[in-house]
Amino acid sequence: METSDCINTRATVREYDTKEISDDIIKDLIAAATRAPSSGNVQDWEFVIVKTPEGKKALASAAFEQSFIERSPVVVVACANLEASARAYGERGKSLYSIQNVSAAVENMLLAAWDKGIGGCWVGAFSEDAVRDAVVMPTETRPLALITLGYPANRPPASRREPVEDVIHWETF
Ligand SMILES: Cc1cc2nc3c(=O)[nH]c(=O)nc-3n(C[C@H](O)[C@H](O)[C@H](O)COP(=O)(O)O)c2cc1C
Secondary structure, three states, rough: OHHHHHHHHHHHOOOOOOOOOOHHHHHHHHHHOOOOOOHHHHHEEEEEEEEOHHHHHHHHHHHHOOOOHOOOOEEEEEEEEEEHHHHHHHHHHHHHHHHHHHHHHHHHHHHHHHOOEEEEEEEEEOOOOHHHHHOOOOOEEEEEEEEEEEEEOOOOOOOOOHHHHOEEEEEEE
16 A cells, blocks of 8 residues: 555544454564654564453453453553663653654554554553553553554544644744
8 A cells, every 4th residue: 555545544443353363464563663763763662462352351441441442353552661761861761752652653553554454543541550450561661552453344434634724834833
C-alpha cells in the first residue's frame, strides 16, 4: 500500500474476525514499531504480547472493562523502559521523551498493521497498576498504551478530521 493511502485510510478497529495473527506477523509489527525515531536513538520501548484469554481478560479489566480488549486476538502492552529514558536524558527523558518515543513506535505499529490488512485500537484508558500486575512488569517500566490487534470484522471508514487550515500556523501561532 502507498504510505499516503495507509495514513489516510487507517481507522480504529474494535471488532475482529476470529482469524489468528501469526507470531511472525506480530514480530514484523514489533519490528516496524522499533523503526520509529527515539530521543538520541535510546529505543526505550518494551512490548508485551498477550494472547491468552486470561491475560486479555485481566487487561480488559485493567482498562475499566473495555470489553473489546478481551475479544481481540492480540493485545500489545507498549511500555517505556524509564531507566533507559532517564539514563539518556534525565528527568525530561523520563517524563516526556519516553512518552513521545513509545507513541511514535505505537503509530508505526498501527500503520504497519493496517498495511497488512490488520486493524487495531490504541487504548489509553487504564489503571497503570492493574496493567503492571496483569503482565508482571518490573518497576522501572511504565505501561503507556494497550494496542488491540486483529483482522477487522468490517472495515470502518476513516474518521473525520478538522480542516488543516484550522490547525496550521505559519511562522507564528
Ligand atoms: C492516546 C489515545 C488513547 C486512546 N484511548 C482509547 C481507549 O481507551 N479506548 C478506545 O476505545 N479508544 C481509544 N483511543 C482511540 C481513539 O478513540 C481513536 O483513535 C479516535 O477516535 C480517532 O479515530 P481513528 O483512530 O479511527 O482515526 C485512544 C487513542 C489515543 C491516541
